[in-house]
Amino acid sequence: MRLRLSLIIARLAGFLSQKILRRSGETIPGKILLTLYPGALHSLSRNRTLLLVSGTNGKTSTTRALAQLVAQLGSTVSNNSGSNLDRGSATTLIKPSDFVVLEVDELYLPRLIAQTNPQVVLLLNLSRDQLHRMHEVKKVAERWKVAVDAAPETLFIGDIDDPFIAYALSGAKKSLKVSFGGRHHRDGAVCPSCGKYLHWSGANFACSCGLTNAHADLIREPGSAAYRNAELANIAGSALGAAEIEFDPKKLERVARKKLSGIDCSIRLVKNPASWSEALQSVQADKVLLILNAREVDGLDTSWLWDVSFESLRGKTIVICGERAVDIAYRLHVAGITNTLEKSMATALSHFSTRDKVEVLAAYTAYFQLVVA
């Protein structure tokens, strides 16, 4: 009874927030619901099939792909906007459906697993991100492992070429361990399980404690992060009986095409060393705009810029703006990579003409300003 009343109030608040305040309505209903009825996540996930997706990079696009897959099986709701804390999950759960696909923040995942007893959890990758909040990657992996070990009924699917994922899955009762090969984790020098120096041979690691990516349940071809995430989504969908969908990895990347001041821009979201490196490898255009902010969700510190190689940009026309533009401009300058620093987006764009195709790499908050606004 109390849940039903709380639901009515939460829905009404969401409706009013959308109509009157013109907000997106993705967090308010969930926030109110959890205040009125703290056990809502548990109650609303009963008798439904829940699938959770977490990882440092690729959560939003993979969640979208997975939601598309399970929608073939029945009515599906998803927080496909990236609102991935408890309140975003609660807002999604308010809507009735057979299936729920939730993107979940790395730090919120353990609690959500415990509260919702999901059918499937997809673990994509773990690497450095927002260190002011996540602190240490190893500690996130440890919390995941505890949560995985405590959920014997859940099927965990993950890419074990990432030693942190291999470790998180090492005690799972039900799991599908996937290996793609072809890459070396940038922070993979230490075994997350035992703390010894982790020996790599090409893309393979094997620790004397037993942690290895050699014993995968499924082996797939190597490829880009977007491709790997599409494969993982399909594996998760198949586990529930959904027919595979051939996703175009390019479309799964968070790249938006938009005209800015009449200039054809493809804007890509970048937010940490791993996603910057992935994006920098794929830059095709000769004209590049880099936008760096360091607000809360971007990560408050920019030290990590020095752990990313910008060599692929050498020789291109590089314009830099954003609140922390100076940090990245100096980092490139020291590396001997010529760049132009600009104070504003408008002056930055003045370096390009309407005939140019510009690739924009934008920090999280900058991406949302450009693409959503």
Place this chain on the structure above:
Amino acid sequence: MSQIKIIRIHNELLGTYGDQGNAEVLAYRAKFHDIATTITDISYEQPLPRDGNIYLLGGAEDAAQLLSLEALNRDRALKDAITDGAVLLAVCAGFQIIGNSFWANGRQADGLALLDVESLPGGKTRFVGEVRAHSNSLNLDLNGFENHSGKTILGPSAQALSTVSSGFGNGDSKTDGAVLGNVFGTYMHGPILARNPQFADLLLARAIGRPLSFVEDKSIPYKFFNA
């Protein structure tokens, strides 16, 4: 022309917080003073050369910190180089390694005792954010970004590297780091030398054994990190 050998120690272990950039900034600043530089990366599995002029240690998570300590304890290379006058800049986990003792993975470890400091678990508060400080002994303003859980207590023979005006530094919001001769420890990332090029010049001066006057970097058409 002077020649300086910069040795970046265990970057695969201590390279998770951008501190590897300190080597690049040293090499970059050296050009303004007509100093030629080489940067050598020494991994956990390689013996540490004794002939470096500047050694660099960076920040890391606990397990990596313990591995680095283990490798540095294999011989006396770092201690010998410092006795011979080499410069050492150690950041965060690296700073703790070169003290008398520190805590990692729930246990206390003996450090290299190059600085008379002791690092302890900080408790529930993690020290995260911008740091601003002034070093009286070096006559330098310093700023950086800190992210650590350990507290560091200065021993009787230790001198703080700087006095903190905002931020936590060694965990008491009073001092950051420690200095003894050419050995410098700090909690500041940024990387610290990218944000404080005067400090980079000071390390170069110490390495070549003569003072260098600060050369303003006119190749960048903007003021940086002056927020």
